[in-house]
Amino acid sequence: MMMPVNPAHDARPIPTGVPGLDHILSGGYAAHRAHLIEGRPGGGKTTLGLQFLLDGQAQGERSLYITLSESKRELLSVAERHGWSLDGIDIYELVPPELSLDSELQQSLVHSSDLELGETVRMALAEIERVKPSRVVFDSLSEIRLLSQGSLRYRRQVLALKSYFLLNNATVLMLDDLSSEEDDLNLHSISHAVIRLEQVTPAYGAARRRLHVIKMRGTEYQGGYHDFVIKKGGIRVHPRLVASDHHRSFAKDTVESGVPELDQVLGGGLDRGTTSLLIGPSGAGKSTLALSYLIAGLRRGEHGVVISFDETRGIFVQRAASVGMPLAEFLDAGLLRIEQIDPADVSAGDFAGRIRDAVENDGARLVLIDSLTGYMSAMAGQPFLVLQMHELVTYLNQQGIVTILILAQHGMVGRMESPVDLTYVSDTVVMLRFFEAAGRVRRALSVLKKRTGPHEDTIREFKIDSGGLRVGEPLHNFRGVLTGVPTYDGHRDDLLDERTKADGKPLNQRGSDAAS
Known part of the structure; x- marks a missing residue:
C-alpha cells in the first residue's frame, strides 16, 4: 500500500549534497522519484551517491546504500579517504545467491537465471521494507542487466524496483556503469531524471571531468556540459557560467x-x-x-x-x-x-x-x-x-x-x-x-x-x-x-x-x- 504524501511536497527539490549541482538542477533531485546516474567506471558515481546519503543523514533522514558491485569494506575505504564517516547510513551488501559462499543459498542443480534474478530483487526489496529509508542509492543496475539476459526482462525488473521505491516514498539514485549502451534508452524512458558523468582525457595532463543533465521531468534545469572535480571531501561541480544570470549594482567610478x-x-x-x-x-x-x-x-x-x-x-x-x-x-x-x-x-x-x-x-x-x-x-x-x-x-x-x-x-x-x-x-x-x-x-x-x-x-x-x-x-x-x-x-x-x-x-x- 502506498504511503500517503502531501501533494505539495511530492517531487519537491531536495539537496544533492554536491556543491554546484543543486544550482544546475534548480534546487536538487526530485523527492520520491528515481534518478539514473550513469557513467563509465571511475566517473564518480559512487562518490556522488555517498554525498547524497550523507546530506540526508545530516538532515536526520534514514539512508540506505544497496551495493551489488562494491563491498561494504570498499565503500568504507572510499569514505575514509574523503574524511567521511558512514555511521548511521545503512549499507546492504546484496550478494546474489549464485555468488554466495553460504551453501544453503547456493543451488545444487543447474542455475536458473529466473530464480537468480527474482531472488536478488526480492532481497533488495526486503531490505528496503526493513529499513524504510527516505534516500536510497542502488549500485548498480549493471548486475540486474546481466541477470536479466534480455532487455524486456531487464526493463520489467527496473520498473518493479522503481514502483516499489515510489510506493515507499523514497528518493532514489540508480547507478549504471554503461556496460551495455544498447539498453540505456530503456532506462532513460522510465527514469524521472538522467545525469551522465564523463571523463575526457587530453593528450597531456589530468583527465577533465564533466556532467550533463539529459532529462529531468518538470524542471527547468541548466543544460549543457558542466565541469566537476573530485578531491578530498567529494565532488564539486562548476556550473557552466551564464553571464546574463548575474547582475549587480555598483558605482561606476x-x-x-x-x-x-x-x-x-x-x-x-x-x-x-x-x-x-x-x-x-x-x-x-x-x-x-x-x-x-x-x-x-x-x-x-x-x-x-x-x-x-x-x-x-x-x-x-x-x-x-x-x-x-x-x-x-x-x-x-x-x-x-x-x-x-x-x-x-x-x-x-x-x-x-x-x-x-x-x-x-x-x-x-x-x-x-x-x-x-x-x-x-x-x-x-x-x-x-x-x-x-x-x-x-x-x-x-x-x-x-x-x-x-x-x-x-x-x-x-x-x-x-x-x-x-x-x-x-x-x-x-x-x-x-x-x-x-x-x-x-x-x-x-x-x-x-x-x-x-x-x-x-x-x-x-x-x-x-x-x-x-x-x-x-x-x-x-x-x-x-x-x-x-x-x-x-x-x-x-x-x-x-x-x-x-x-x-x-x-x-x-x-x-x-x-x-x-
Missing part, C-alpha cells in the same frame, strides 16, 4: 594606478565594470603595468585576485617587490589572493569557478589574469575558448570588477601576432612595444581603444626600475608602432634617460618640482 602619466594616457584610469587587455611581446612590461593598478587598489583597501599561469606564487611576489610593489603585506592581511594554476590540470569550469569564488566569497574588486597564453594552453583542444572567455569577462563586468587580461604576442621584435583575438571582448586595449633609440632598447605604450571614454592617441615611453613604473611625455616622430617595428626619429633629449640627465633629476621628481 574610475580607478587610478598611482602613476599620473599612465592614468593620463588612459583618460583618467580604468573604469569599474570594464575589461582591459594588455598586449605585447614577452618582457615588455605588461605584468608590471597591471601590478600598478593592482597595488593601488590594495592600498585603497580593496580586495584583489591574481590568476597566474606563467609564474609561481613566490616568483610573482618576489618580482613585484623588486619593482617597488610589495605584495606580502596584502597577502598577510587577506586583501590579496594569488591562484597559481597548472595549465595541464585545470578545466574551463574549474578556472571560472576559482574566479567566481574570489569575487563572490572574498569580495575581490580587481581581477588580474596572467596570462591568456597560459589559459589557452590549459584549454587546448576546446573549440569554444573565445566564447568561454566572453562569458567570463561579461560576468566580471556585471559585477563591477576591474578586469585586466594579459596576452603575450608571438615574438619579441619585428611583426607580431596574437595567438587569439580577444580585442572585441575588451573595453580597453593597451599595446606595449620595444623600440631602439640612442643606442638602447626601450619600451613604449599606446592605447588603441577605450569604449567608456576618451584616451590619448599618443605614444609614450615608459621605464621599469626599483621605484616601479615611470611614464614619460608623449613622443613624436614615431613610425612603425602598429606594424611591430617601432622606429623613433625624434630628438634624443625627449627620451626618459636623456631628460633625466639634462637636469640631474628623475622625470617624476621634475614633474613634482614643476607642480610646486
Whole structure:
C-alpha cells in the first residue's frame, strides 16, 4: 500500500549534497522519484551517491546504500579517504545467491537465471521494507542487466524496483556503469531524471571531468556540459557560467594606478565594470603595468585576485617587490589572493569557478589574469575558448570588477601576432612595444581603444626600475608602432634617460618640482 504524501511536497527539490549541482538542477533531485546516474567506471558515481546519503543523514533522514558491485569494506575505504564517516547510513551488501559462499543459498542443480534474478530483487526489496529509508542509492543496475539476459526482462525488473521505491516514498539514485549502451534508452524512458558523468582525457595532463543533465521531468534545469572535480571531501561541480544570470549594482567610478602619466594616457584610469587587455611581446612590461593598478587598489583597501599561469606564487611576489610593489603585506592581511594554476590540470569550469569564488566569497574588486597564453594552453583542444572567455569577462563586468587580461604576442621584435583575438571582448586595449633609440632598447605604450571614454592617441615611453613604473611625455616622430617595428626619429633629449640627465633629476621628481 502506498504511503500517503502531501501533494505539495511530492517531487519537491531536495539537496544533492554536491556543491554546484543543486544550482544546475534548480534546487536538487526530485523527492520520491528515481534518478539514473550513469557513467563509465571511475566517473564518480559512487562518490556522488555517498554525498547524497550523507546530506540526508545530516538532515536526520534514514539512508540506505544497496551495493551489488562494491563491498561494504570498499565503500568504507572510499569514505575514509574523503574524511567521511558512514555511521548511521545503512549499507546492504546484496550478494546474489549464485555468488554466495553460504551453501544453503547456493543451488545444487543447474542455475536458473529466473530464480537468480527474482531472488536478488526480492532481497533488495526486503531490505528496503526493513529499513524504510527516505534516500536510497542502488549500485548498480549493471548486475540486474546481466541477470536479466534480455532487455524486456531487464526493463520489467527496473520498473518493479522503481514502483516499489515510489510506493515507499523514497528518493532514489540508480547507478549504471554503461556496460551495455544498447539498453540505456530503456532506462532513460522510465527514469524521472538522467545525469551522465564523463571523463575526457587530453593528450597531456589530468583527465577533465564533466556532467550533463539529459532529462529531468518538470524542471527547468541548466543544460549543457558542466565541469566537476573530485578531491578530498567529494565532488564539486562548476556550473557552466551564464553571464546574463548575474547582475549587480555598483558605482561606476574610475580607478587610478598611482602613476599620473599612465592614468593620463588612459583618460583618467580604468573604469569599474570594464575589461582591459594588455598586449605585447614577452618582457615588455605588461605584468608590471597591471601590478600598478593592482597595488593601488590594495592600498585603497580593496580586495584583489591574481590568476597566474606563467609564474609561481613566490616568483610573482618576489618580482613585484623588486619593482617597488610589495605584495606580502596584502597577502598577510587577506586583501590579496594569488591562484597559481597548472595549465595541464585545470578545466574551463574549474578556472571560472576559482574566479567566481574570489569575487563572490572574498569580495575581490580587481581581477588580474596572467596570462591568456597560459589559459589557452590549459584549454587546448576546446573549440569554444573565445566564447568561454566572453562569458567570463561579461560576468566580471556585471559585477563591477576591474578586469585586466594579459596576452603575450608571438615574438619579441619585428611583426607580431596574437595567438587569439580577444580585442572585441575588451573595453580597453593597451599595446606595449620595444623600440631602439640612442643606442638602447626601450619600451613604449599606446592605447588603441577605450569604449567608456576618451584616451590619448599618443605614444609614450615608459621605464621599469626599483621605484616601479615611470611614464614619460608623449613622443613624436614615431613610425612603425602598429606594424611591430617601432622606429623613433625624434630628438634624443625627449627620451626618459636623456631628460633625466639634462637636469640631474628623475622625470617624476621634475614633474613634482614643476607642480610646486
